[in-house]
Amino acid sequence: MKKSIAGMAVLLAIYCGQLQAETEISGFASVVGGKVLSGTGVEAFGLEPTFLANYPTVGFYTEEWTFKPDSKYGLQFSSELTEGLTATAQMVGRGADDYKAKFEWAYLSYALNEHWTLQAGKKRLPLYYYSDFFDVSYAYLWIRPPADNYTWQIFNYNGVNAQFNYQLEDWTVSGNIYTGREDDTTNKLLSEFFGSEPVREIWKNIVGGVLSFNRDWFDLRLTYMTYQNERFRSGAPVLWNGENSRRGKFAGISTNIDYNNWILLSELNRLTLDGSDFDTYLVSGGYRINEWTPYISYADFDSEGEVHSTTSVGVRWDFHSSAAFKVQYDDVSDDGFSGGQVAGDSKSLTFGIDLVF
Amino acid sequence: MKITCIAAMVALSLAAGSASAEVKFNGFASIKAGMTSAEDETLYGYDNSVDYKNESLFALQAQSELGNDLSVTAQLVSRGNNDFSLEFEWAFLTYQINDEWRVNAGRLRTPFYKYSDFRDVGYAYDWLRTPQSVYDLGFDRISGASLYYNTSIKDMQSSMQFIYGAYDGDVTLQGVESPTKINDIYGVTWELSQDWLGMRMAYLRGDVSIKADAFNPLFAALAATGQASVIKAIDFDKDAGSFFGFGMNYDRNDWLTVLEYTHVSVDDSFYANQDSYYISVGRRLGQFTPYVSMEWDDDEFKPEIYQAMPDAHPLKATVAGLVASRAVDSNTYNLGFRYDFHASAAFKFEVTKAKDRLTMHKNNLVSVGVDVVF
Numbered sequence: 018m019k020k021s022i023a024g025m026a027v028l029l030a031i032y033c034g035q036l037q038a039e040t041e042i043s044g045f046a047s048v049v050g051g052k053v054l055s056g057t058g059v060e061a062f063g064l065e066p067t068f069l070a071n072y073p074t075v076g077f078y079t080e081e082w083t084f085k086p087d088s089k090y091g092l093q094f095s096s097e098l099t100e101g102l103t104a105t106a107q108m109v110g111r112g113a114d115d116y117k118a119k120f121e122w123a124y125l126s127y128a129l130n131e132h133w134t135l136q137a138g139k140k141r142l143p144l145y146y147y148s149d150f151f152d153v154s155y156a157y158l159w160i161r162p163p164a165d166n167y168t169w170q171i172f173n174y175n176g177v178n179a180q181f182n183y184q185l186e187d188w189t190v191s192g193n194i195y196t197g198r199e200d201d202t203t204n205k206l207l208s209e210f211f212g213s214e215p216v217r218e219i220w221k222n223i224v225g226g227v228l229s230f231n232r233d234w235f236d237l238r239l240t241y242m243t244y245q246n247e248r249f250r251s252g253a254p255v256l257w258n259g260e261n262s263r264r265g266k267f268a269g270i271s272t273n274i275d276y277n278n279w280i281l282l283s284e285l286n287r288l289t290l291d292g293s294d295f296d297t298y299l300v301s302g303g304y305r306i307n308e309w310t311p312y313i314s315y316a317d318f319d320s321e322g323e324v325h326s327t328t329s330v331g332v333r334w335d336f337h338s339s340a341a342f343k344v345q346y347d348d349v350s351d352d353g354f355s356g357g358q359v360a361g362d363s364k365s366l367t368f369g370i371d372l373v374f
Numbered sequence: 375m376k377i378t379c380i381a382a383m384v385a386l387s388l389a390a391g392s393a394s395a396e397v398k399f400n401g402f403a404s405i406k407a408g409m410t411s412a413e414d415e416t417l418y419g420y421d422n423s424v425d426y427k428n429e430s431l432f433a434l435q436a437q438s439e440l441g442n443d444l445s446v447t448a449q450l451v452s453r454g455n456n457d458f459s460l461e462f463e464w465a466f467l468t469y470q471i472n473d474e475w476r477v478n479a480g481r482l483r484t485p486f487y488k489y490s491d492f493r494d495v496g497y498a499y500d501w502l503r504t505p506q507s508v509y510d511l512g513f514d515r516i517s518g519a520s521l522y523y524n525t526s527i528k529d530m531q532s533s534m535q536f537i538y539g540a541y542d543g544d545v546t547l548q549g550v551e552s553p554t555k556i557n558d559i560y561g562v563t564w565e566l567s568q569d570w571l572g573m574r575m576a577y578l579r580g581d582v583s584i585k586a587d588a589f590n591p592l593f594a595a596l597a598a599t600g601q602a603s604v605i606k607a608i609d610f611d612k613d614a615g616s617f618f619g620f621g622m623n624y625d626r627n628d629w630l631t632v633l634e635y636t637h638v639s640v641d642d643s644f645y646a647n648q649d650s651y652y653i654s655v656g657r658r659l660g661q662f663t664p665y666v667s668m669e670w671d672d673d674e675f676k677p678e679i680y681q682a683m684p685d686a687h688p689l690k691a692t693v694a695g696l697v698a699s700r701a702v703d704s705n706t707y708n709l710g711f712r713y714d715f716h717a718s719a720a721f722k723f724e725v726t727k728a729k730d731r732l733t734m735h736k737n738n739l740v741s742v743g744v745d746v747v748f
Contacts, residue, residue, distance in 0.1 A: 040399050040401070040748070094399075094401075094434065096401065096748040098716065098717075098718050098719065098746065098748050099717065099718075100716055100717065102716050102718070102719050102746065104401065104403050104432075104746055104748050106401075106403075106432045106434070106452070108460065117459075118460055119452070119457065119458055119459050119460065120432055120452035120458040120459075120460060121458070123403065123430070123432040123452060123458060124405070125403060125405055125719075125744055125746055137405040137407075137426070137744060138403075138405045138426075138430060138432075139426075139427070139430070139454065139458060175425070175426035175427040175430065175454060176426050177407075177426070197426055198423070198424065198425065198426065198427075199427075200425075200427065202457070221423055222423070
């Protein structure tokens with residue numbers, strides 16, 4: 018085929034849809050409302066009683082009713098191009114961003130064989146257990162993954178990764194090896210919540226891996242990542258020990274049990290940045306009674322200066338095969354010192370509906 | 375859910391209107407990565423550490439036949455360098471008058487270059503990116519209408535496009551995004567092609583106005599010292615801009631050659647007279663298409679702007695510096711290949727060496743990418 022004709026053919030195909038790739042559309046949505054019942058705020062920052070429910074997207078509740086912090090919708094487009102090639106794009110609009118839609122995921126997948134898949138593009142950074150479906154609240158027990166653990170300011174990256182999946186007798190062993198970078202020109206969490214001037218946050222030379230073991234009712238996941246952090250505050254480089262870059266290392270382990278209607282979830286992570294440790298963990302337990310699953314949860318964040326934890330109780334009601342109603346009470350205790358406070362103590366109530374389609 | 379269901383749903387939701395439309399979705403994507411060879415080198419938005427975002431993009435195109443020869447097309451593009459925000463790159467109505475004549479109206483691509491229409495569709499050409507010395511005008515959208523006339527002359531296909539419209543957006547001027555209006559854009563393009571040879575010409579003109587606040591202090595000082603004519607010679611205030619382009623391609627016996635030349639000027643402004651051209655030669659070897667291309671950019675600045683000022687004028691050196699900053703003399707060499715590893719995807723690799731002949735600084739860039747249509 019001649020090039021000019023090839024070009025025309027492509028254009029024509031795009032115009033007329035002749036390269037019949039099958040595009041599948043799926044999606045999810047959460048409508049969640051809530052408010053802070055009582056709280057201390059942080060007097061030193063002039064912060065009113067606040068519950069920071071979602072660190073990465075800066076979703077926070079105050080004493081006024083609001084539906085913005087945890088509400089969101091997403092549409093996922095996935096096109097099978099035959100011979101193992103797939104294009105996937107996920108458009109997400111969040112209440113915390115005034116529902117403005119953005120492609121949060123946009124990547125190509127190429128299945129090398131039944132075990133290995135290569136991917137390239139923009140994807141979720143798979144640090145935590147719930148990273149990949151952080152936005153799809155229907156997929157987990159709570160209203161949101163416990164905020165004290167999911168405090169990452171960078172949650173997507175651009176790069177390449179290789180996923181694998183093997184069956185070893187009763188065990189499914191799967192994993193992911195990835196590398197890439199993210200350059201967030203105005204990082205929301207650092208610019209808006211932890212500060213008031215534009216902060217550009219760069220995570221570069223990201224290299225990480227995930228290894229999971231599953232069988233029937235047991236699930237174990239190991240995660241590790243290392244990256245180089247650069248930060249610019251109002252355009253000026255931030256220096257750490259006189260250097261404009263620092264290395265971060267993240268490691269975590271997660272075990273989950275779902276046995277005889279009992280659910281036990283746990284996650285333990287440590288981020289080492291410049292020699293100081295940021296430790297987080299969560300433990301959650303629930304019991305499934307038909308369509309109802311009451312649960313309790315405790316999550317903790319501990320570093321030099323920043324110390325906080327959240328105790329939560331709630332219930333999930335699966336009133337429909339692809340929708341769930343949830344109500345949750347969160348009690349945050351902020352024990353930060355020397356400027357390490359986040360949003361003070363708070364007690365909050367949130368409820369809402371999560372659905373997938 | 376399958377796309378047909380969505381189409382049905384859309385059709386249903388349109389039931390209030392008269393026509394029940396069928397919507398077709400298509401798309402294209404490019405994932406590209408690149409890095410320069412040294413710390414002090416930057417090129418096309420890349421620096422010395424690998425970046426996967428700068429030139430990556432995802433696009434979805436929806437087209438709907440409304441009946442009575444009327445259709446509507448919308449293209450949503452999400453670019454890595456714009457943080458993957460969604461934007462309507464195209465949104466237009468098409469009316470097919472008859473086999474030869476067609477009208478598009480709405481938000482269109484400005485037909486400056488040979489590959490303008492599919493500049494974003496990397497799959498449609500062999501290069502990793504279109505030659506940037508030529509494809510470097512800061513805007514390529516137009517709101518307006520376009521009339522197409524397709525016919526055959528002897529054994530050649532002839533395609534003419536007449537366009538009229540306006541641009542209202544930003545253009546990067548001296549490194550600053552500046553609000554720009556280009557009014558009364560009109561132009562014509564003509565493409566003639568046969569089996570293995572094609573030729574294209576384009577001419578467009580428009581009234582260019584750019585609001586560059588950074589110049590205000592300079593302009594105030596010039597006005598205060600009686601140099602209003604110099605301000606007029608620098609600024610963009612409904613100044614006539616013109617674009618001329620010529621392209622040729624030759625594709626025979628698996629040899630591929632493309633060349634394009636463009637000339638851009640804006641009267642009564644400090645915008646340099648820009649001449650750019652490239653030539654690219656490739657060879658198709660089964661699934662592999664190696665190519666080499668050379669680009670030249672020669673932008674002549676306008677010394678007459680400051681030469682008219684008295685020598686003793688305190689701002690003469692400033693104005694001279696500003697005007698001279700528009701000069702460009704560079705050449706760029708690219709060496710790369712396309713590998714068609716899949717029926718609707720291509721892998722590309724390109725090495726670029728760009729040399730600034732004014733400063734003698736060289737920037738070297740290695741890029742890889744995958745282009746897909748679906």
